[in-house]
Amino acid sequence: MLMDERQLVKECLRGNPAAQRKLYELFDKSMLGICYRYTKSLKDAEDVLQDGFVKVFRNLHQYKFEGELGAWIRRIMVTTSLNYLKRHRRYQADLSFENEVLHPVSDDNPEVRLAAKELADLIRQLPTGYQAIFNLHAVDGYSHVEIGKLMGISDSTSRSQYARARSLLISWIEKFSLETKNENYAGK
């Protein structure tokens, strides 16, 4: 049976297990991608995804059909990811912001040559604090004020840390693409 999102949500609210499964299957892959960007391992990403979907079903009645359902679920996944980072010890120490060696930004666009997974893996190599801020601002579109509120830091800190994260990531992307290029040449 063809069900659009509204119908699907209503069926989920009625407790229809098939509808709940369908809603999960509609968003699980893209949402795992989000969780993957914020965490350091696939296992952690799946834990976040699980927590996030439990929150989604628990709070589905709060979804007022204003805006896309995917965007609403995405926000839940992002906040769940941040809470996960704060809650788990292995991330806490890494959430502090340290000065990293920065690389100049090149005019080339090496990031486009990378596959999504490769780029995500590079983002995940950033220190956790940088990783979170970069994801929030560059990918998920949060403003620095919002990031400051979410992470309990000032917006200027968010701004400066984002700049560092960005520079660091660009240098890694360049390095990664150069290495890939050399490997390709060597292969030829």
Place this chain on the structure above:
Amino acid sequence: MRANEFEKNVQQKMNELELSPHEEVWQEVERRIRKEKKRRGTFFWLILVGLLLGGATVTLFSLNKKNKSDVIVASKKDPGNDRDTKPTINSPVENKPGTIPPGKEITPKNEETNLPETPAGKRTETTTNAKKTGQKGKNESQVSIPTKLKQVKQKHKRNRMEPITPAVKDEHVSIQKKDTMPTVEPVITGNDFLIQNNNKTPDTSAKHIDTGIRKDEKQEDLTAPVKEPVDTTTVISKSNDKKEKKREWGFIVQGGISNNVKGLHFFESRVYASALAVTGSSSGLSSREPALLRPGVSFSAGVYTAQPLSAKLRLNADLTYAYLSTRMRVGSRIDTSAMSTNPNSLDLQISRFYRSSGNLSPISNRFHFLSLETQLSWRIIDRDKFTLFWDNGVSYKWLFASRVFHYDWGFRGYYEDPRLLTHHHVFISTGLSFPVSRRTTIHPFAEYSLTRVMRHNRDSLRTHFTNYGVRLKISMGNRK
């Protein structure tokens, strides 16, 4: 420009990122949401069971307390009429009232009391305590009566019994009837201490220690048939019962909140306006679905009568008009004829209906009942300043009028059709009640309809009424 491009490229790449989670993730999500649902469902039952257990515990506690007080009251019976504390003649005389063979003793009646073999001419009286403590045959002169009296009093004080003063067998009183002056002093039975007379002239102090019955009645007691002890408290409670058994009547008003729920899912289910269509389809009509039902106001007013059944139980009967409602949001009213086709009322011609979309405004589904309820009230707390009843009742409600909207998938609107509703309902209720003044009693309550709101047996329409709130009973007087 480069900066913006970088973000744009990264965002685009990251939006493409999709990873497949393991199957276990969904299994765990499903397990957690089911568990939560179950927990919410059991929450209601826990409350209900808790209330029942709490009520039962309080009731048992109060009943137990009453039994204890009855025991204490029983010991307050008139000592002159109490056979247990009455001195009597030792066996075999006991079996032949009126005959007191020479040489036999009058002793306090006690099964454990055995008179020891005594030397001729000596009169002895032993008690169980005396036997136990090896005081058998101890000379009266060797026992200090005031000391014994003190010991006995202390013992009884410890045992929370009524104070008892020693009853001493006095042969001069019981056999020779020397002293005819009746005494009304309380009694100590033979269990308490031993006094040996030793054929001596009784000590003057012993004259004040009596058997506990009137001395001039002693012979009569031995020969006369046993009279039932008169318990004054029984008389008082009987008179109170008479007083309480007056029928009470008055007015009853109630205010609260009513709703429709699916089955027993009081907290988790969402109920939508009924939709009985044989035409039309629910698919692809996401913006025109039946509205969600929300709780509405309820009230009732009428008369009641209450008949006490016992000191703890009371039977109430109410005859009331009851109004229940639910709320929902509908679109604008259309005064055009339409045809509704539902399984219960085929081809119903409708002169007006409400749209399901557009400018939505709230509207109430109204149910008007005539209700006859009987309740059994159990007094679970009865203190000087606070009385609490636990009320459980069953009621019959006749739906004599209604304005309830049903959804039609065909013309996408809400219409009225009273034939779709169940008109005869049975409700069960529970609650507490406590008087707040001489005439006024407050009853927080909750009730649930065992019968369904809709006549139709479709799964989505198996809804029931819930109603909870506060009743106010105003007593107008008692009728014998």
